[in-house]
Amino acid sequence: MGETWRAVFGHDEPYPEQADGIETAIETADRGGFAVIEGACGTGKTMLALTAGIDRVRDPDSDFERVVVLTSVKQQLRQFEADVRTINENLPDDWRPVSALTLVGKADVCPYSRERVGRIDESTVYDRCEGLRERTRNLTGSEGPTTAATLASEARQAQTGLLDSDGTASATPDYLETAGEPTPYLPDTAEYGDTEYCPFYAQYLDDLPEDGDPVEAVPFDFADAGLLDTEDLVGLAAGHGTCPHSMLGALLPHVEVVIGNYYHAFDPRTVDSFTGALLDDSTFVVCDEAHMLEPRVRDLVSDGVADATLRDAESELTRVIQPVEFDSEASETPRAAGETGDSEGSKIPRAAGETGDDAERRSTGTDSQDAALVRGELEETDVSLAELKETRAFVRDLREELDRRVRAHLDREHPAWRTAMDDLPDDEIPLRDPETPEPDRLTEWAEGAYGDDVWVRAETVGAVVARALNELEEEDRERAAPTAGRVLGAWYRADHGRYFRSIDLSRTWNEAEPPDSWRRAYNARLSLHNCVPGDAIADRLGDFGGGVLMSATLEPLSVFRTVTGLDDLEADGRPVVERTYGLSFPAENRASFAVDAPAFTHENRGSPGSESDTRRMYVDAVAEVASREGNVLVGMPNYAEAEWMAGELEARLDTPVLLDESSDDGATEALKSDFFAGGSKTLVTSLRGTLTEGVDYRGDRLHAAVVCGVPLVDTTLPRTRAVVTAYDRAFGSDGRGGRSGFETALTVPAVRKARQAVGRVIRGPDERGVRVFVDTRYARDRWNGVREYFPEWEREEFQPVSPDMLSLGLERFGG
Numbered sequence: 024m025g026e027t028w029r030a031v032f033g034h035d036e037p038y039p040e041q042a043d044g045i046e047t048a049i050e051t052a053d054r055g056g057f058a059v060i061e062g063a064c065g066t067g068k069t070m071l072a073l074t075a076g077i078d079r080v081r082d083p084d085s086d087f088e089r090v091v092v093l094t095s096v097k098q099q100l101r102q103f104e105a106d107v108r109t110i111n112e113n114l115p116d117d118w119r120p121v122s123a124l125t126l127v128g129k130a131d132v133c134p135y136s137r138e139r140v141g142r143i144d145e146s147t148v149y150d151r152c153e154g155l156r157e158r159t160r161n162l163t164g165s166e167g168p169t170t171a172a173t174l175a176s177e178a179r180q181a182q183t184g185l186l187d188s189d190g191t192a193s194a195t196p197d198y199l200e201t202a203g204e205p206t207p208y209l210p211d212t213a214e215y216g217d218t219e220y221c222p223f224y225a226q227y228l229d230d231l232p233e234d235g236d237p238v239e240a241v242p243f244d245f246a247d248a249g250l251l252d253t254e255d256l257v258g259l260a261a262g263h264g265t266c267p268h269s270m271l272g273a274l275l276p277h278v279e280v281v282i283g284n285y286y287h288a289f290d291p292r293t294v295d296s297f298t299g300a301l302l303d304d305s306t307f308v309v310c311d312e313a314h315m316l317e318p319r320v321r322d323l324v325s326d327g328v329a330d331a332t333l334r335d336a337e338s339e340l341t342r343v344i345q346p347v348e349f350d351s352e353a354s355e356t357p358r359a360a361g362e363t364g365d366s367e368g369s370k371i372p373r374a375a376g377e378t379g380d381d382a383e384r385r386s387t388g389t390d391s392q393d394a395a396l397v398r399g400e401l402e403e404t405d406v407s408l409a410e411l412k413e414t415r416a417f418v419r420d421l422r423e424e425l426d427r428r429v430r431a432h433l434d435r436e437h438p439a440w441r442t443a444m445d446d447l448p449d450d451e452i453p454l455r456d457p458e459t460p461e462p463d464r465l466t467e468w469a470e471g472a473y474g475d476d477v478w479v480r481a482e483t484v485g486a487v488v489a490r491a492l493n494e495l496e497e498e499d500r501e502r503a504a505p506t507a508g509r510v511l512g513a514w515y516r517a518d519h520g521r522y523f524r525s526i527d528l529s530r531t532w533n534e535a536e537p538p539d540s541w542r543r544a545y546n547a548r549l550s551l552h553n554c555v556p557g558d559a560i561a562d563r564l565g566d567f568g569g570g571v572l573m574s575a576t577l578e579p580l581s582v583f584r585t586v587t588g589l590d591d592l593e594a595d596g597r598p599v600v601e602r603t604y605g606l607s608f609p610a611e612n613r614a615s616f617a618v619d620a621p622a623f624t625h626e627n628r629g630s631p632g633s634e635s636d637t638r639r640m641y642v643d644a645v646a647e648v649a650s651r652e653g654n655v656l657v658g659m660p661n662y663a664e665a666e667w668m669a670g671e672l673e674a675r676l677d678t679p680v681l682l683d684e685s686s687d688d689g690a691t692e693a694l695k696s697d698f699f700a701g702g703s704k705t706l707v708t709s710l711r712g713t714l715t716e717g718v719d720y721r722g723d724r725l726h727a728a729v730v731c732g733v734p735l736v737d738t739t740l741p742r743t744r745a746v747v748t749a750y751d752r753a754f755g756s757d758g759r760g761g762r763s764g765f766e767t768a769l770t771v772p773a774v775r776k777a778r779q780a781v782g783r784v785i786r787g788p789d790e791r792g793v794r795v796f797v798d799t800r801y802a803r804d805r806w807n808g809v810r811e812y813f814p815e816w817e818r819e820e821f822q823p824v825s826p827d828m829l830s831l832g833l834e835r836f837g838g
Contacts, residue, residue, distance in 0.1 A: 028078040030118070033070055033109035040604035041067045041074075047602055048075035052087070052307055052569030056598030057589065059313075061577040061814065063606040064782040069099070069106045069311070072571045073280070076307040077110065077121055080279050087307045087568055092282045094311035095319050096717030100125065103282045103311070104252055111249045120249035124274055126283035126298070127253050132267035134201040134223060134257070141212040150500045152268070155212060155221040157493065162215055163228055169215060171228035175264065178213040178222030202258035223266040230265060237273035240265070245274060276300045285316070289563055290323045302563070308570035312717065314577055314775045317556060317586050324559045327527070327550040328510040330542070333422050335503035336485070340415040343491045346393035347408055393495055400491040406484055414484045417469070417477045418507060424468055425549065428452060428526060429541050444544040452526040453741035458748045460520035465549070478515030481508040514551055520752060523552045523745035552742055554749035561588025565597070575782050576775040578603065578814040582767055585754055605816035612791045613784070614836035617810075617821040618644050618829055619802040623660065623732030631667035640826055642668070644797045645729050646675045647830050649705040653726025653792075654698060658710040658780040660734040668731070669707040676705060683708035699724050710734035716779035721786050727793035728784045730777045733800055733809060735769050743769070774812040777801075793836065795829070796821060 028045050037045065040062060048058040052075070062068045076090035092103050104125060111120045129148050135141035136148040143151045163171040199210040206223075213222045230240035242263040245251060251259070251274075260267040275281060275298065287298045294302065310316055401408065432452045433440040440447060454463035469478065485508025492502055514524065528545040536543035553559065564570075564587075577583045580601045584590050593599045606613070620640045621627045627637040649655040649672060657672075659665040662685050669682040681704055683694055691713060698706045703726075708714045711734055736743055750764030777796065784792035796802070800809045802823035810818055824832055 028074050030115055031077045031081065031110060032074045033106060033113050037071075038067055038607055040607060041071045044068070044071045044602055044604065045075045045078075047600055048072065048571045049078060051598055051600045052076075052079055052571075053085070054598050055304075055569050055596075056600060057564065057569060057592070058571045058573075058600050058602065059577065059580055059584065059589065060571060060573040060602045060604070061580065062573065062575060062602075062604040063785075064575050065606070065608065065786045066575075066604050068573045068575075069102050070109075072309040072311070072573060073103065073106050073110060075571065076309060077279065079307050086305060088305040089276070089278065089301070090280045090307045090309060091288070091301050091567075092280065092309045092311065093285050093288055094282075095285050095315045096312050098717045098719060099311050100282055100284075102719075104250060107250045107280055107282075119247055121280060122246055122248065122278040123250040123280035123282065124256070124271070124278045125250075125252050126271065126275075126281060126287055129268050131253055132257050132260075132271065134199060134206060134261045134267070135212065137201050137257070138199065138210065140199065140210045143212075152221075154500075155219065156224050158218055159220040159224045159228065162218060162220055163225070171225045174213070174215060174220060174225035175222055175229050177215070178209075178225065179207045179264065181209055181213065199261075201261050202254045204258040204262035206261045207264040221266070223261065223264060224269065226264045227266040227269040237269075238277050241270060241273055245278065250280075251278075272297060285310075285319045286323055289320045289559070302566040304566075304568035306567045306570075308564070308567040310564075310570070310572040312574055313572040313583075313587075314574040314772070314779070316560060316572070318772065320560050321553055321556040324556050325551060325553045326510050326513050327548045328507050330422060330425060330547040330549075332503045332506055333418055333425075333549075336488075336507035337415055337418045337422070339488050339492055339502060339504045340411055340418065342495070343397055343488050344408065344411050344415065346390040346495075347397050349390045350394035396494045397491050400487055400494065404483070404487050406480075406487045410480060410484055411488070413473075413477055414481060414508075417473050417481075420472065421465075421469070424465065425526060425547060426541075428465075429528065429545070429547055432526075433541055440541070440544075441539050447528075447530065447544050449530055450528040450545075451741055452528070453745075454524045454526065455519070457523060457741040457744035460518075460748070460752070462519050463524040465524065466514070466519075475515070478511055481511035481515075484508055510549065510551065514549070517551060517553075521553065521555045521749055523554055523742060523749070525550050525552065525741060552745070554746045555586075555753050557586050557588040557591075557753070559588075561591050564588070565592055565595070569597075574775075576778040579771065579812055582762065582771050586750075586767055603814050603816075605814065606785060606820075608785060608788045608790070610820075612789075613820075614793045614832060615781075615820040615822070616793075616795045616829060616832055617802040617823050618795060618797040618826055619799050619823050620644060620797050620826050622800055622807070623798050631663050638667075641731050641797055642671045642675065644795070644826055644829055645731065646672060647833065648727050648729050648793060648795055649676055649678070651727070651833065652703055654703060654720075654724060655705045656715070656720070656725055656728045656780065656783060657705060657707045658715050658728070658730045658734070658777070659707065660710060660732045662709045662712070664731070665707045665709050672705055672707065678703045678705065680704070681706045683712060683714055685709075685712070710776045710780055711736075715776065715783065718783065719786070720783045722790070725784055725792065727795065728781045729795045729797060730780050730801075731797045733770070733773050733798060734776050735773045738769065770809065771812055774809045778813070778817070793833065794821075 028049065044058070044060055044062065048071070051058045060068065073090065079085045079087040080090060094100050094103065107121060107123045114120065129152055130136045130145040133143065133148050133152060135143040136145060159174065161167055162169055162174060197210055198205045199208050200206065208222045212219050214220070227240055230242065231237060232239045242265060243259045256270060257267045260270040281301060283298070286293050288294065288302065429452065437443070437447060454465050455461055485504040485506070488504035489502040527548045527550045529548070530544065531546045533543055580603070584599060589599045621637045623637065623641060627635070629635045629638070645657055645668065649657070657668060659668050666682060669680050673680045681694060681698055683691070683706060695714070695718065698704055706714070710730065738744070746768045747764040750768040754767050755763055781794040781796065784794050799805070800807055801821065804810055813821070
């Protein structure tokens with residue numbers, strides 16, 4: 024009682040913007056609405072959102088029970104963890120800590136995966152986990168041979184009762200250790216008879232009450248533990264011998280703050296299998312880095328199926344069909360006494376391509392048993408053997424049609440592809456005109472050959488095949504048939520205006536394929552792209568009771584509200600309240616320039632490596648900034664331009680020049696460490712990479728940031744053109760937003776990327792730095808200018824300067 028947000032707030036005094044934002048978020052959430060907050064870097068948005076949400080959870084008159092934080096950047100996830108700890112450290116003495124939990128994947132919490140034992144690692148953990156869990160349940164179910172308590176007990180005894188062959192006790196057994204804690208089990212999965220199982224999951228099942236809340240299976244006190252990060256959770260759970268991932272699921276509805284990724288709320292499969300309990304009106308949601316909400320959710324609600332998955336689905340269908348076919352044939356043609364299946368004269372009927380050994384196998388009854396299992400599965404559903412066969416034929420013909428289209432595309436676009444596979448690029452084959460919403464060619468082919476039924480029933484058939492295979496064989500792998508069925512069903516149902524269908528080709532190398540096959544050089548995927556994800560975003564946000572959507576770059580807020588569906592929510596009675604907060608730190612600590620150089624477009628600059636006045640002007644401007652003391656971040660429109668700029672700067676500067684290339688997390692972390700290691704350096708990267716947003720360049724880690732050009736995506740790609748067309752129809756002059764699809768889909772997100780980069784420089788009241796946009800589109804209000812997409816306070820700060828005046832401006836600033 025009597026708790027207020029100032030008691031929750033983790034510091035002595037909030038910035039004025041924080042106080043206003045907290046009160047706005049609280050008042051808006053109490054009315055079931057959403058606060059949309061753009062706050063410059065250093066505004067304290069993380070503490071703002073947590074304070075507002077926890078205040079609502081702790082208020083006895085509020086209906087909120089938890090805060091769910093969603094962010095797309097690992098660095099921000101760590102920041103939310105740090106701020107929860109800060110809040111707990113500064114709560115009044117008589118208050119209990121705020122309970123919190125960080126959501127991670129199975130690979131991060133499974134003891135076997137973490138320690139790379141039990142034939143489980145990051146690449147196999149999901150399939151192995153599901154297989155081990157299912158076998159554990161089968162062993163302990165109502166018809167199973169034992170109990171969960173017995174399985175857990177025997178696994179514990181195994182590590183204490185090891186004997187040498189002579190009956191004497193062996194050396195001290197090797198415990199499995201993880202997260203700094205010993206577990207009660209050996210460093211491998213356990214076995215009951217000849218059935219492998221997971222002892223951690225068995226212990227969880229033993230602790231799980233029959234009719235109670237799964238939280239009752241949690242063997243440690245979490246209510247007063249504060250934040251349980253990944254290491255805390257794994258250590259506590261595995262040390263007790265129970266499953267850490269099951270603990271995550273059990274704790275989710277009961278902690279006050281849950282920190283996760285966008286996919287925990289917006290990926291349909293993750294929601295269905297794991298986080299669905301969080302999505303209700305008792306949850307206060309925080310969408311951090313909300314400028315990424317639209318593109319990330321677009322990916323999550325799109326779908327696709329690989330050519331290899333279709334191949335595997337066909338094989339799985341055959342594996343289920345054959346036992347029933349063979350059993351039926353065998354019953355119709357009785358085997359004479361003494362006949363065998365290993366001679367050419369055998370009377371055992373064979374299927375096409377079947378060997379004598381195969382026929383002999385089924386003649387012994389193995390396939391009769393398998394057939395009985397399959398028939399049992401079919402009898403429990405409305406799927407028939409005829410449907411299985413029709414779906415298999417459809418999948419086989421679909422692969423042939425895909426193969427035909429890929430070969431025709433390569434013959435047309437890369438005539439010498441069979442002898443020059445090393446030179447093939449990633450590619451995209453549109454299945455309709457991207458700018459004309461109409462049925463795609465693959466759908467037209469399929470409907471002409473098969474009609475509608477096979478599409479409609481594909482998902483149900485795939486699920487039945489998976490269940491049958493799980494009865495027929497013990498293999499820890501994800502079945503392909505359900506994935507293929509799900510995508511085929513979605514392909515049939517999705518409209519042709521908001522969704523764009525294509526065949527996407529990604530480079531690979533598979534020497535097992537014939538030398539003249541495109542499959543040797545490519546992975547192919549049938550892709551179903553959701554061009555306009557606003558409806559999906561609004562539907563999911565509508566599940567929550569209210570909350571905050573925030574970022575350093577959301578302007579223009581009218582565009583953000585439109586493309587994320589917030590306007591639709593407001594029309595349904597859910598308030599949406601906007602706030603924009605600029606930099607409140609001393610203005611004399613920063614210099615901001617918009618250099619009026621020719622637009623950095625391909626028409627003006629030419630290809631990387633070419634010499635042009637435009638390119639020379641940009642190198643001059645960047646070198647002018649980078650030649651001064653301190654670290655400089657240079658953002659280019661793409662990685663090819665970044666490589667060109669880095670090469671030019673190496674010839675001009677006396678200090679090291681680092682180049683960020685599209686690479687894995689390890690290489691990126693090493694590059695950051697080198698950049699921060701001391702001494703002045705220049706780091707050149709793509710504005711569409713990971714180093715220009717979400718990275719903390721606090722203190723003296725960064726003195727200046729230079730953005731060259733507007734980082735628009737490739738506008739020639741069919742998928743990009745389809746998105747622009749879809750946005751034109753949804754939000755253009757005939758839609759709800761009144762802006763062109765090019766603006767809403769491409770220009771505004773590109774400007775946000777650029778603003779994110781320059782926002783890395785000033786993070787606190789004592790920091791000094793230089794922020795530079797180089798491109799006339801940032802400097803002048805013209806037909807293709809982008810200044811209108813800046814908030815007013817930022818337009819005022821970034822005053823235009825000519826290229827020859829940049830040096831004077833830098834000297835006046837003293838940097």
